[in-house]
Amino acid sequence: MLAKLFKFYGGVKPPSNKTLSNQQPIRPAPLPSRLVVPLHQSIGGTPRPLVQAGDPVLKGQKIGEADGWISAAVHAPTSGTVVEVAMHVRPHVSGLESLCVVIEPDGKDEWIAHGPADRAAMSPADICQFLQEHGIVGLGGAGFPTHGKLKATPGVPMAELIINAAECEPYITCDDLLMRERADDIVRGTAVFRDMLQPTRVIIGIEDNKPEAIAAMQKAVEAQGEAFAVVPVPTLYPAGGAKQLIRVLTGKEVPGAMRSTADMGVQVFNVGTAYAAWRAIGHGEPLISRIVTLTGNVRSAGNVEALIGTPMDELLKLAEPNPDTDGIIMGGPMMGFLVPNEHAPIVKTSNCLIAHSERLFPPKAPEMPCIRCGACARACPHELQPFELYWHARAKDFGKTQQYHIFDCIECGCCSFVCPSRIPLVQYFRFAKSEIWAREKEKKAADEAKQRFEFKQFREEREKAEKAEKLAKAAAAQAAKKAAEAAAASDAPATEQPAEAAADPAEAAKKAAIAAAMARAKAQREAAQPKNTDELTPEQAKAMAEIEARRQQAGIVPEPADALPATTEAKPE
């Protein structure tokens, strides 16, 4: 089967140094003295811890719950006791700490109850959730949760599913050995992805410096009767970059701004991810271990199957590092970094540990000025102009770096590798990128603060206005009331004067009503006179008049209702 291959621009050919570590079969690593499992091991949300200090855990027990869709669960790599859930150093350039679950193994390595997934009864969404629950993330390096990639972009037919087995970085052989020894499970995992994505073609791309792996994969594909194409690709760093491999295998060029290759109908998974996915689907085993290459300045280089959370220094001892080893590089020599703390644990994305020594990696001669030779531009697989980017990044002119497409840079290190002036170009680009991100975040925070400040001011103004309005209303009502009282007191024609005094018709109506009510009350009071004084004999009337006269003499004020003379207070004597 001869497939037409394409070429990507640039690339370099560093010495591969792969034969150091690919001569021996994969060894299982012994149980370490303790396991430090970071909760945040993939791109996305930090999983929430499900265990506390003192809890017993079984191998494969979930200890961290995925937080959000782009996040994956974390599991206990062996049985034992949780010592603490605390901050521990992470395998990161910064040497900073993050929340980790520390487990002391009990030596029994006892599995929790687990079993294969019933794929026939599961919808694609169920399978995605199953993979998330089993902590499957991309093992190629970035650690993107796999379930988040198992859906075609709506409206874009899925043309190619690519299994990335190029493994282009020097020294690293973990995928090579995995393919040689466990090709069947890789093919089964690939079939799972194929069923999910329904692509037209499935291509397994392997660099042609791994003939044993290519043969093993071809045999496995034939044995299972799958129509996957196992395609050897020319050995050229960085052929294992997702976009480079897509270019080589399909001729499609993924635009830099495109976030997901699924938008172009291509999806790429690392070969280790396919294997891990099958261990989960076919056996119910969560991602608790991975193949790690131990190489560099060691006596017995090779690959080991290590539990996630194994401290690096403890793991590297298996390869018997030479006494002049002075550090550990995680990843390859091109994109990896010297870990600041060698007690940091292995995580899901740790594919290789290289024992560092000055003999193997002599210190770089001092950086010289850029001579604008253009070697970096010829090596850049993304056809960028690293010398221009360097110029602007160095001057902290971040706007210009973006104009020169700094975010298309995949930090592969080709430019630094070829630079005759030994300028650490990638370091400048990383600095510029993280500075741009930080500024964007700051800008967003500032905009939000401004919005909140302006709203607070607006709210305060509104409250003030509302209060003023309320006060004005109350004052007006008070004034009206006073006017009405004045009107009533003056005893004048009740309905006219207040109406004139009132400012608005509503007030006038109110006052008229009040006046009318007062008039009615007066009339009622007048009507309700004592009934026993209506029919009086002349004598009685005379007696009453005498009493009244006496009262007046005594100074007793007559009652207010005393408008009718001679008919009041008719009491029998």
Add this chain to the structure above:
Amino acid sequence: MDILLAIAIMALGAVVLGAALGFASIKFKVEGDPLVEKIDAILPQTQCGQCGYPGCKPYAEAIAKGEADINLCPPGGMEGVQRLADLLGREVKPLEAEEKPKQVAIIDENTCIGCTLCIQACPVDAIVGAAKQMHTIIAQQCTGCELCLPPCPVECIHMEVIPETLENWKWKYPVVAIQPVATRPSAEEAA
């Protein structure tokens, strides 16, 4: 006759151009001062008032009018001064106050008496609480302006420097390490 024609042509030209300018002045009228907006975009929007103006916008207005200097904003730091200088073509001056790392306010919830004074003082509504209820700070919204510190009657608010975590960690500017070079043996050693 020729001179009249020339005058007529010039007059016509004047009328046409005048009309075009008049139209343009209405059509492309600039609302507000765009310079203020540009300055405001550079300011960090902490609304802390450390510049002596009640908020970032008023300070931006004062800078635009030429009333205020560009080096009065401590949260913006020297970088902010630099950017303002670039925008306005003014000279870079050292910052008036000392530059502080980014901070966040923390309320000691055991001591808080629920007086709501800090809530009223917070310019960005980043404090939650009610009268006689415990208050707390929404850390993501806090700009670290310290305006809530003075009104607190029980002094239960303090500022904490935001620590470096994996989320906010940044790659450092590549620096060339200066390595000690072997010096020539001194006279004493040689002797």
